Amino acid sequence: MTARDLLFALIGVLAAASGLLAVTSRQVVHAALWLVTALGAVAGCYLVLGAEVVALVQVLVYVGAVVVLVLFALMLTRAPIGRAPDVDAPWPQRVAAAVAGAATAGLLAVVLLEAVRGRLIDVDPDRSRAQPLARSLFGSWVLPFELLSLLLLAALVAALVLSRDGVRPRRGEEG
Amino acid sequence: MHLTGPLLLSAALAGAGVYGVLARRNAVLVLIGVELILNAANLLLITFDAAYADALHAGQVLTLFVVTVAAAEVGVALAVVLLMFRRRGDVDLRGARDLAETRDVVPATEPVS
Numbered sequence: 001m002t003a004r005d006l007l008f009a010l011i012g013v014l015a016a017a018s019g020l021l022a023v024t025s026r027q028v029v030h031a032a033l034w035l036v037t038a039l040g041a042v043a044g045c046y047l048v049l050g051a052e053v054v055a056l057v058q059v060l061v062y063v064g065a066v067v068v069l070v071l072f073a074l075m076l077t078r079a080p081i082g083r084a085p086d087v088d089a090p091w092p093q094r095v096a097a098a099v100a101g102a103a104t105a106g107l108l109a110v111v112l113l114e115a116v117r118g119r120l121i122d123v124d125p126d127r128s129r130a131q132p133l134a135r136s137l138f139g140s141w142v143l144p145f146e147l148l149s150l151l152l153l154a155a156l157v158a159a160l161v162l163s164r165d166g167v168r169p170r171r172g173e174e175g
Numbered sequence: 176m177h178l179t180g181p182l183l184l185s186a187a188l189a190g191a192g193v194y195g196v197l198a199r200r201n202a203v204l205v206l207i208g209v210e211l212i213l214n215a216a217n218l219l220l221i222t223f224d225a226a227y228a229d230a231l232h233a234g235q236v237l238t239l240f241v242v243t244v245a246a247a248e249v250g251v252a253l254a255v256v257l258l259m260f261r262r263r264g265d266v267d268l269r270g271a272r273d274l275a276e277t278r279d280v281v282p283a284t285e286p287v288s
Contacts, residue, residue, distance in 0.1 A: 097198035116226075120177060
C-alpha cells in the first residue's frame, strides 16, 4: 500500500460517490454540479496514474466545456429549480435500471480484476511529460487526429442545421 | 501501485452511468449518464496505458480522442434536445414516442389463406 494507492483510493471514493449522486439527485442543477465533482475527481485519478496532459485536457474540455453545455441545456429547457417530481422514471423502471447498472458494474469488475490478477505497476514519471506524448500524437496518430477535426466540423455543422430547424418555413411564407 | 483501485472505480462509474441512462426521464440528465460511461472507458485507457507503457502512448492519445468525440457528441445532443424542447415544450423522454411503432398495425407476417 503506497502513498499513490492511498491517494487514488481517496480520490476514487470521491469520484464514485459524486458519480452516483449525479445520476440519482432529484434536483437537476445539483446533478450537473455533482457531474463537475465526478469529472474533476477523475482528472485527479489521471494525475495519480501519471497522465498529466490528459488530466489537464479533462479539466479544460469536460469541466470547462461539456458541463457548461449541459448547464446551458438545463437552463434553456427551463429545468425546474429545486426538487422535481418528473425527473426520474417510475419505480419499476428505476429498479430495472439499478439491476442493469449493478450487473454492468459487477461484470466489468469481475472480468477486469480476473484479467490483471492483482498485478502491481510502477507509474513511470517520464510518461507524464508532454513532449513524447505530443511526438506520438502528431507523428503516429496524426491521421486519426485529422479525421477527428473533420468529425468536429461535421458535428458543428450538424448542430447548426438542427438549431436552424423551424426557421425555413417562416422564410418561405415571407417570400 | 495496485491496479485494483482504478479498475473498480471504472466499473462503478460505468454502472452508475448505465443506471443514469436507463432511469432518467429528463433528456439532459440522460446525457450526464453517457458522460459517466465515457469517463469510465477513459479511466480504463489511462490505467492500462500506465500498466503497459507502450511507445506509441496509445492509451493517453486515445483518451484525448474520446474526450474530443464526447465534446462533439454533447454539442449535437444539445442541439437535438433544444429542438425537442421547441417542438414539444418539454424534454420528457417518456412522452417522446414519435418514432414508436403503433399498436394497431396489422402484423405483416399474418398468414395468407
